Amino acid sequence: MNDKRVVFDFNISFTNGGGIQGQDFRLDIAGDTITDQQLADYIVNDMQLLMVGKIDILNKYYINEKHKRQPVNILPNDKYIDLSHTIFDGLVTYKGLPSPIVCDYLSREQSRANYEPGTEFQIGKIEMVTNTGTYIDCPFHRFEHGKDLSEIELERFAGLEAITINAENITRIDESFFTGLEIRNKAVLVHTGWAKHWNTPQYFDGHPYLTANAAGHLKDCGVKLVGIDSHNIDDTAGKSRPVHTTLLGAEILIVEHLCNLDKLPASGYQFNAVPPKFKGAGTFPVRAYASFDTSN
Incomplete structure (x- = not known):
């Protein structure tokens, strides 16, 4: 099976004026898909661009085609790997220690009385021992x-x-x-x-x-x-x-x-x-x- 590539156009605006465009740009990718944000980050880093403002990724689609060079490590989990467990209400980290309580201090419904229509907030409350999760x-x-x-x-x-x-x-x-x-x-x-x-x-x-x-x-x-x-x-x-x-x-x-x-x-x-x-x-x-x- 051929390697996966993404084909797309892009428009880049600069914060100090001007911009550049690219059409039918092709990029080797390691997986089956890639997000617009990942593509934008790749273009900025690979072209060493400065003063970059808005980036539009347009007409994106994928093709099977042999890679022209080694895949570029640009996916988020190539730069960061999360090593932490998720903490949630009722989690038992250590037998004998109380589980965390994760709840609303101010719910979204309650907050509606304090703000104009369409504006709401949640303020959380957490009760736990310090030996919780990672x-x-x-x-x-x-x-x-x-x-x-x-x-x-x-x-x-x-x-x-x-x-x-x-x-x-x-x-x-x-x-x-x-x-x-x-x-x-x-x-x-x-x-x-x-x-x-x-x-x-x-x-x-x-x-x-x-x-x-x-x-x-x-x-x-x-x-x-x-x-x-x-x-x-x-x-x-x-x-x-x-x-x-x-x-x-x-x-x-x-x-x-x-x-x-x-x-x-x-x-x-x-x-x-x-x-x-x-x-x-x-x-x-x-x-x-x-x-x-x-x-x-």
């Missing part, structure tokens, strides 16, 4: 005098050079998974495959975890953050939490309950997991994601 731990979570979310520098949460460790179908993940790798000053994300059990009873029992020796090795190597797509980075069978103790004691951040780690390469991307700037909180949900440089 969340990040900082030292205050484990240590009374450790840094809380408001005291951790922003660069510790975002733009971290990252590496993916493949530990799929492994329960006890020891230091051997991290030896011989360049991990200093990086975010280390451990892919166990356990995220497939998310929001099921199986998620809480027999989950993969890091050993105390693995945590010690990561500390000695000076990593910046450790993430895992499992119920807990520690073995919860007992009452000790040596991985939390070791990593957070060294101000190495922890992200638990990740997902989609199977979509990540071994390296060559950045990890981002930024929480709100709360004082007096050591844990909070994040929108964790991987980002890629698609400029080349």
Whole structure:
């Protein structure tokens, strides 16, 4: 079967005046379709245009034709990969902790009394513990005098050079998974495959975890953050939490309950997991994601 291409016209206006047009423009695409916004972004980036205003994509259709060059990575999931679970009303993240309550504080119907006809708003109300969904731990979570979310520098949460460790179908993940790798000053994300059990009873029992020796090795190597797509980075069978103790004691951040780690390469991307700037909180949900440089 021939490769897929998109054929389209475009009009581009510039904010400082003038414009350019293109007719019967053909572009190799990796999938079966592409949005107008993706095409607009591609034209701007590939032609290195500046001061771009409105872009109209016209007369778009698809053909099967052999690609003339390697496909260009321009789809959103080539630049960003979402690594977070969705939080919803009633979600059980950790057995024994209350589920979040997500509801209206001001409903759209109620708001109509405050605004002119056709104008309405919703103001939401959320009640939850901070260990909900995909969340990040900082030292205050484990240590009374450790840094809380408001005291951790922003660069510790975002733009971290990252590496993916493949530990799929492994329960006890020891230091051997991290030896011989360049991990200093990086975010280390451990892919166990356990995220497939998310929001099921199986998620809480027999989950993969890091050993105390693995945590010690990561500390000695000076990593910046450790993430895992499992119920807990520690073995919860007992009452000790040596991985939390070791990593957070060294101000190495922890992200638990990740997902989609199977979509990540071994390296060559950045990890981002930024929480709100709360004082007096050591844990909070994040929108964790991987980002890629698609400029080349």
